[in-house]
Amino acid sequence: MIELSGVEKRYDGHTALAGVDLSVARGAFVALVGASGSGKTTLLKIINRLVAPDAGQVRIAGEAADAGPPHLLRRRIGYVFQEVGLFPHFTVAENIAVTPRLLGWSAERIDTRVRDLLDLVALPQEMAGRAPDALSGGQRQRVGVARALAAEPAIMLLDEPFGALDPLTRDALGDDYRALHERLSLTTVMVTHDMAEAVLLADRIVVMRAGAVVADGAPGELMAGAADPDVRALLETPRRQAERLRERLAEARA
């Protein structure tokens, strides 16, 4: 569904992506992880043509991503930005309707779609008329997901969608999104810094370092057998945390 080969990107002589090959099958849920600055956002933006690569190819559903006009591509790909990026002067409903309006849908069709999307992301209908700053952070993230889903894309790219949220909201949103991924048969690439989230939600984890993919596999596979010691250490973080928590709780009980 998504195929990148030899993708490179430089900014002022600084290499952001150093030849990335990646292929994401239809229906897959991929977590993209790696240190800050390793090129995760750049990679997502290249898939969506918000950024043009200096070298290499991107193919979406077998077609070159740069073959047609970018807006047609973006209609098939929902994007949730790292810092949600809702329009502050638009209501929730208007934010969700941005793409359908660009596509020239009728007012009636847009209204129905907005109502369905609010249900889909579990937001109450009465929030439709609110401004984004009258929502909690978690509610704003749900609006971001609804907006990205508005034109029924087959592919979703999410850049740290649940960052900066309390752990309970984060868990709930992660689980809700995973359920949406199944229900709508989406292909998902999600950037996250939370290894527990990556292990719990994704079928496959891609680890980046300095603009390159250094590991790629199912969570269990990478935990057991990643050749790179840093990658193994990264994948083992949730387990180490769970073990330390268990010890702490046992001490507290003793």
Ligand SMILES: Nc1ncnc2c1ncn2[C@@H]1O[C@H](COP(=O)(O)OP(=O)(O)OP(=O)(O)O)[C@@H](O)[C@H]1O
């Ligand atoms: N528009 C730009 N101009 C110049 N340099 C950029 C630009 N966008 C990204 N970079 C650089 O490219 C590298 C990769 O950035 P990118 O945003 O892809 O990292 P990231 O993995 O998403 O990091 P984070 O986890 O902090 O979001 C960084 O060194 C960054 O400074």
Ligand SMILES: [Mg+2]
């Ligand atoms: Mg980023």
